Amino acid sequence: MVYSVIERMAATLPKEEFDLKSRLTKCIVSIILSAFVFAQTVVVFANDAQAQKIVTSYEASTKTFSVSGAIPAAKRKFVAVIIAPQDTAIESAIDLANREVVLKTVQIDTQGKFDFEIILPDYADKARYKYFVFANGETKYSMFSTAKEEAVSSYLSGVNGGGINEAKAFVANSATGLDDGKTKNKEFIASYILAVKPEVGYTAEELINAYLTGEGLSYVKSGNMTTGKFLEKYCHYLDKDYLSEYEKLPLKTQAALTEAFKNNAIAKDFDTTYNNNLFVAEYVTANNATALRDVVLAYFEANDISLDAYDEIDNDVYQEKVFDELYKSCSSQKLLADILDAFAEEVENQQDAADSVGGSGSSGGGGGSSSSGKGGFGADSAVTVKPSSDSAAPTAVFKDINTHWAKSYVESMHKKGIINGFTDGTFKPDLNVTRAEFAKMIAQILALDTTGDSDFSDIADNSWYNGYVAAVAKAGIVMGTDGKFMPDKNITRQDAAVMLARVLEYKGKTYNSESFGFGDEAKIAEYAKGAVNGMAHLGLITGYNGEFAPTDNTTRGQAAALLARACDYIQ
Secondary structure (H helix, E strand, O other): OHHHHHHHHHOOOOOOOEOHHHHOOHHHHHHHHHHHHHHOOOOOOOOHHHHOOOEEEEEOOOOEEEEEEEOOOOOOOEEEEEEEEOOOOOOOHHHHOOOOOEEEEEEOOOOOEEEEEEEOOOOOOOOEEEEEEEEOOEEEEEEEEOOOHHHHHOOHHHHHHOOHHHHHHHHHOHHHOOOOOOOOOHHHHHHHHHHOOOOOOOOHHHHHHHHHHHHHHHHHHOOOOOHHHHHHHOHHHOOOOHHHHHHOOOHHHHHHHHHHHHHOOOOOOHHHHHHHHHHHHHHHOOOOHHHHHHHHHHHHHHOOOOOHHHHOOOOHHHHHHHHHHHHOOHHHOOOHHHHHHHHHHHHHHHHHHHHHHHHHOOOOOOOOOOOOOOOOOOOOOOOOOOOOOOOOOOOOOOOOOOOOOOHHHHHHHHHOOOOOOOOOOOOOOOOEOEHHHHHHHHHHHOOOOOOOOOOOOOOOOOOOOHHHHHHHHHOOOOOOEOOEOOOOOEOEHHHHHHHHHHHHHHOOOOOOOOOOOOOOHHHOOHHHHHHHHHHHHOOOOOOEOOEOOOOOEOEHHHHHHHHHHHHHHHO
16 A cells, blocks of 8 residues: 555656655645555564665765665565654644655666665754655664764764763763754763773764664663664664564563663673673563573573583483573563573582482473482483493493393383483382373373463473473373372372373274273272273283282383383384
């Protein structure tokens, strides 16, 4: 709509500046106005591939505004530019008819390229101007200052060689032509100029850019402007298109980014400041511990911050627990320094915990723990332990299973990445397994999507097993009782059989649910009898001396055996 109007209008106009009063009828002005007002609602830089190719600049000494670009596969024939004093309200045809409002249209060549200049008239003497560039349905909007480099040059030596007082004096002096007469935190602008000063000192152009960037940030700091509005309005003085990245962020992260800019210190340059605050915003809005881990590790790697202490935690269970613990309070963090301190402290805590466990191991799958003292089962949640040179069973993956009945099953599931052991090289096959741990193993075997949240009332969103339980529940493998899952309760043999039977059903397998003939069949719960009998008929579960012992707990070795047999059967 916008472009159809502009094209029809532009096709009748010479490719040069024109005064709306003398060139257009009131009717056409009204059409342009409707197009202009509508265009302001267009998402700025909505298309990265196109918007990044619209380049604007202003040379104050010659009052020349330049526009260039290349629009891939351009369907439109013209680029249109509107320039107006920053404080000029454009709400009616009368406003557009102001002689200081400039409109220019330029034809795009056959390759989609354009390159032209607009020389502001002599009467254009305002400190700030705003502009809109319309190209192939995209809009670039920003403002520019008319301050001349020569007006700033006399302050360079003072700012480059001095401290905060010299920076304050520069900011306060209206002779620079930078002040737009609006209320702003000039002390903050001076601090920003000092903080981002290049080692070799400013050039006049760099000093102007620093002033204006600091000005925009001062509005964000005071709560008078969002980060998004700042990135839009001041993009002319930023070295890259931050707005496109910003607009891809979830709304809650955008809001958190504005808060981060309010609360955190400025860095050595704007890019560092932006990325630091983006990290804080993504940290406080992380949806789960896994997302938090990804945010933290990516930030550390991008900024070449050492992860040696974290890597020295020689157990994936405790590495994951770092983020489980951090997630509990991440939404309340405001300062980058506090986040980094919290990470360092939690790494130390989990290193101590891992060291203190030693031979007794830890629970978990995905970074969780329980009082049962069991080892991790998840491929992404427990350390893979190679046998040590003094292992009692050099032929086994784990030194305590060489003579255990479940040895082959443990090694098979370990090879698949489903179960792992402890830092002392043991597996502890006779320790019990919780319902959450068993659910995680099933989710991994079936390669279920674990990004969702569980609806069970006793599953916290920040628990390590939340996604795994949610996945197996969605697949119909677990049902819970009265809206609860009881994740930390040891899983009984009959409940393990029920879950295993549902795995088979999920994979389209059938089984014989008639009585298998266990001597203690009467002790098996009614809801579990069909599953126990069916899994026994298939040979996936076995008993003790003709009995099943349905309410006994399932051990790590038994879990490995059940799942290894199930894997073989459903493949």
